[in-house]
Amino acid sequence: MIFEEATISSERIYEGKILNLRRDEVTVRDGRTSYREIVEHSGGVVIAALTADGKVPMVTQYRKAAARPTLEIPAGKLEIGEDPAAAALRELREETGYTAAKLQRLTSAYSSIGYSTEVLHFYLATELTQGETDFDEGEAIDVSEYPLGELRNMAMRGELNDAKTIVAVLMLHERFGSADAEGNR
Amino acid sequence: MIFEEATISSERIYEGKILNLRRDEVTVRDGRTSYREIVEHSGGVVIAALTADGKVPMVTQYRKAAARPTLEIPAGKLEIGEDPAAAALRELREETGYTAAKLQRLTSAYSSIGYSTEVLHFYLATELTQGETDFDEGEAIDVSEYPLGELRNMAMRGELNDAKTIVAVLMLHERFGSADAEGNR
Numbered sequence: 001m002i003f004e005e006a007t008i009s010s011e012r013i014y015e016g017k018i019l020n021l022r023r024d025e026v027t028v029r030d031g032r033t034s035y036r037e038i039v040e041h042s043g044g045v046v047i048a049a050l051t052a053d054g055k056v057p058m059v060t061q062y063r064k065a066a067a068r069p070t071l072e073i074p075a076g077k078l079e080i081g082e083d084p085a086a087a088a089l090r091e092l093r094e095e096t097g098y099t100a101a102k103l104q105r106l107t108s109a110y111s112s113i114g115y116s117t118e119v120l121h122f123y124l125a126t127e128l129t130q131g132e133t134d135f136d137e138g139e140a141i142d143v144s145e146y147p148l149g150e151l152r153n154m155a156m157r158g159e160l161n162d163a164k165t166i167v168a169v170l171m172l173h174e175r176f177g178s179a180d181a182e183g184n185r
Numbered sequence: 186m187i188f189e190e191a192t193i194s195s196e197r198i199y200e201g202k203i204l205n206l207r208r209d210e211v212t213v214r215d216g217r218t219s220y221r222e223i224v225e226h227s228g229g230v231v232i233a234a235l236t237a238d239g240k241v242p243m244v245t246q247y248r249k250a251a252a253r254p255t256l257e258i259p260a261g262k263l264e265i266g267e268d269p270a271a272a273a274l275r276e277l278r279e280e281t282g283y284t285a286a287k288l289q290r291l292t293s294a295y296s297s298i299g300y301s302t303e304v305l306h307f308y309l310a311t312e313l314t315q316g317e318t319d320f321d322e323g324e325a326i327d328v329s330e331y332p333l334g335e336l337r338n339m340a341m342r343g344e345l346n347d348a349k350t351i352v353a354v355l356m357l358h359e360r361f362g363s364a365d366a367e368g369n370r
Contacts, residue, residue, distance in 0.1 A: 107343035170355035
């Protein structure tokens with residue numbers, strides 16, 4: 001039996017554009033109280049797209065939190081109330097120009113369960129048609145395509161430094177890539 | 186060439202126990218300015234331990250951000266200046282009672298690169314010796330061991346809802362588990 005932390009009081013600290021911050025006073029196991037700092041985030045979608053020739057579109061963009069550009073799987077923020085599947089198709093089209101005729105849900109996972117309510121919804125997009133990209137204002141994104149086996153090897157060598165990207169690449173590889181992974185190094 | 190977002194000004198919004206929050210005014214691609222809300226976090230360690238008989242110790246604990254208990258790979262917060270490998274060995278011992286004679290770094294990855302500086306350092310711990318657990322005050326943790334192949338199948342079926350746990354399980358499975366994954370369902 002896992003103890004549930006009941007909220008005694010909750011303080012609103014910040015209401016922002018992409019996140020809010022609150023501080024909850026909670027009961028903990030031994031009857032005492034503690035505090036939990038919680039980031040409220042509306043969640044996101046992550047799109048692992050696979051082309052007919054086994055390549056995965058990837059994006060490189062500057063990330064202020066990392067203070068550098070990073071190579072990532074396409075992803076985007078979910079607006080409150082927005083359908084995750086529709087958001088996945090929209091983000092894929094905006095960031096890579098691809099339209100997907102087939103979309104399958106892979107999983108949903110908390111990105112930072114210790115302090116953030118953000119849930120990421122992972123999708124597999126296939127049967128792709130190339131169109132025009134349509135970046136959000138203020139986004140500066142480079143798009144490139146990598147063979148799935150190469151991305152798997154980059155993940156295993158520690159060269160992908162974004163957790164959602166590792167999740168998407170390894171789920172894709174577990175599903176499709178066993179046969180050719182080593183050959184693509 | 187990826188545009189770098191220069192900081193024009195930075196506002197300290199909150200200084201807390203496990204995180205701080207700041208709001209940066211930055212230059213964006215088209216010469217205009219925008220804001221970035223950044224959670225500052227000292228990072229964490231994630232420990233994928235593998236017993237001699239192919240099992241992985243897992244922990245279940247109540248998570249206020251998820252408002253429910255979740256099944257996760259052992260992990261812990263890194264104190265500022267703390268050596269990640271030492272922290273990994275400490276957290277494994279505290280949460281599961283295991284002492285590891287061998288520790289290998291798997292990767293490091295941002296958990297929520299869009300808004301958090303948190304980097305998770307993933308380790309593989311082997312050559313385990315069982316001892317006593319030593320939970321932090323206020324922690325209420327159940328420990329259980331799962332066959333690696335079963336965890337891999339749970340990840341692929343969408344039954345593990347914590348991103349760091351999926352990363353650790355699939356990296357372990359890519360490395361050790363191909364042979365017996367299907368048999369362990």
